[in-house]
Amino acid sequence: MFIAPLVLPLLTPVVGLGYLVQERRWRRLSQCSVLAFLGLASQTLLVMAAAKLSAVKALLVLLLSRCVMEIPYLHINIFQHIGLPMYDKNNKPPRLHLMANGALNLTRTWLLDLNFGHSLINCHTEHHLFPQLSDNMCLKIKPAVQEYLQRYGLPYHEKDYTERLNYFIKNYKDLMVKMPPITEFVGIQ
Template sequence: AELLRRGGHEGHEGPAGPAGPAGPGGPGGPEALMLQLRRAVQEVVKQSSWWERRGEDCCILGAAFLLLPPAFLLLGSAHLPGLCAGVLLMGVAHAVITIKGAHLASHGGLSQSRAWARVWAVFFIEVCGCFPAQAAVQAHVQMHHAHTNVLGLGDSSLWKLPFLPRAVYLFVAPLALPVITPLVALAHLRGRGAAAGSRTVAMMALGLLSQYWLLVRVSGFRAPGALLCMLLCRALFSIPYIHVNVFQHVGLPVFSPSRRPRRILQMSHGVLNLHRIPLLDWTFGHSLISCHVEHHLFPFLSDHMCLKVKPVVSRFLMEKQLPYQEDGYLSRLRLFYRRYQELMVLAPPITELVGVQ
C-alpha cells in the first residue's frame, strides 16, 4: 500500500506534451486518472491476504526448486524418454527460477524487507540467472519501467539484431542466449569496484559450476555432455522469452524524451498484454504475459496480484476511453514475421538492454 501511495514506481513521470497521447490537465487530467486508478488498486491490495500478495508466487518458485532433484535423476537415465523428461523438467525449473524469480526479485517483490530483497536479487539474478543484479535492476526498473518506449532511454527490446534474416532472428538466434548472457554480464562489470565485481563473478560461477557438478556427479555426464545439457536446458524457453520481450512493446507508440505523456497515458499506449497462455503465464509469470499493462502501471505488485487487479485496471482504462491493448501470441508472431523489416530493421535505435525484462 505504501508503494502504491508513492506511485507504485520510482521512475520519472515526465511532462505531457503534444508528441505523445496526452490528455488535458486539471481535475480530469492524466494525474487525476492515475490517482483514481491507484486508489482502486490499493483497495484491492488492502483486502488481499498474504497468500494472494506473495504466497502463491513463492510456492510456484518453491515447486520449481522441487523439480530439480527428479530432473537430475532423469537426466542420468539410459533411455531416451527419461532423458527427454529430465531436460523438460530442468528447462521448466530453470525458466521459472531465472525469469519469474529474477523478475520478481528485481522489483523487490519477494519480500517486504529491503535486506532480504537484496539477498533474493543476488540469488535469483546472479547465482541462477548469471547476470549482475545491479545492472539488471538498473536496466529493467530504472530504465525500462521509468522510460517505457521513450526514444533513447527505455525501449523494451534487449534483442535487436537487424542484420539477421527474420527466421533466424525469431527462431534460431535466441538459442544462443545462454552463451551471450554471461558474456554481456562480464562486459557490465567493467568500471565497477573490484569487490563488487569479484562478488558478482563468484555468484555467477557458483550457479554455473554447481549445475555442472550435479550433472557430472548425479546424472553421470562427462564434461562435454554436461555442458551440452546445460546449454539445452537453459535455452529451452529462450525463443518464447525473446518473442515476449519484443511483442509487448515494439511496434507500439514511441515517445520523445522532452515531450512524453504522463504515466497512465504512456503505459496504456506503449504496453500490450498477450492473451493467457497457461504454460508461459505460470513459467514466466502473469506480469510478463497476460498482465503486462498492470505490471507497468504497478510494477511492485506480484504476479498473482497483477492478475487479481487486472479486471479493475482494464475496466477503468476502457471507461476512461484509454487504450487497453491485448493480442494473441500467434497474432503478434505473424505480425512481426510479416513486418519484420519495418519493425525491427528500419526502426530507430533506442537502447541496448540485456538482462531481466
C-alpha cells in the same frame, strides 16, 4: 529473430562480466561471479540428481533448455512494446496513457506462464503500472485495471503470442530495420 537468441545464454554472463571488468568494479565482479557459479552449480546438481545424468550432460541440458526458452523470451519482450503508440516520438501520450499504450498482455499459455510468470506474459500492463507488485498480485488486480482503463476510454492491449509473431514477421522491416537506434528512446518513460 530465431537464431540469435540461441547464443544469449552463453553471451549474457560474458557481456555482463566484461562490463564489470571494463568499469573496474572488482567487488561487484567477484559477487556476480560467485553467485553465477553457485546458481549454475546448484542447477546442475539438481538436474544430475533428477535425471541421473553426468555433470557434462546436465550442463548441456541446462544450456539447451535455456537456449530454447530464449526465443520466446526475446519475442515476448519485443512483441509487448515495439510498434505501440508509446514509442511515437511526435505524439507521446501522458504517463497513464503512456503505460496503457506502452505495454501489451499476451493471452495465457501454460508454457509461457510457467517459464516467465504472469508479470511478463498476461499481466504486463499491470506490471508497468505497478512495477513493485508480485506476479500473484498483478493477476489479482488485472480485472480492475482492465475495467478502469476501458471505462475511461484508455486502451487495454491484449493479443495472442502467435498473432504478435505473425504481425512482427510481417512488419519486421518497419519495426526493426527502419527504426532509429534505441538510444533515441532512452529516457522516453
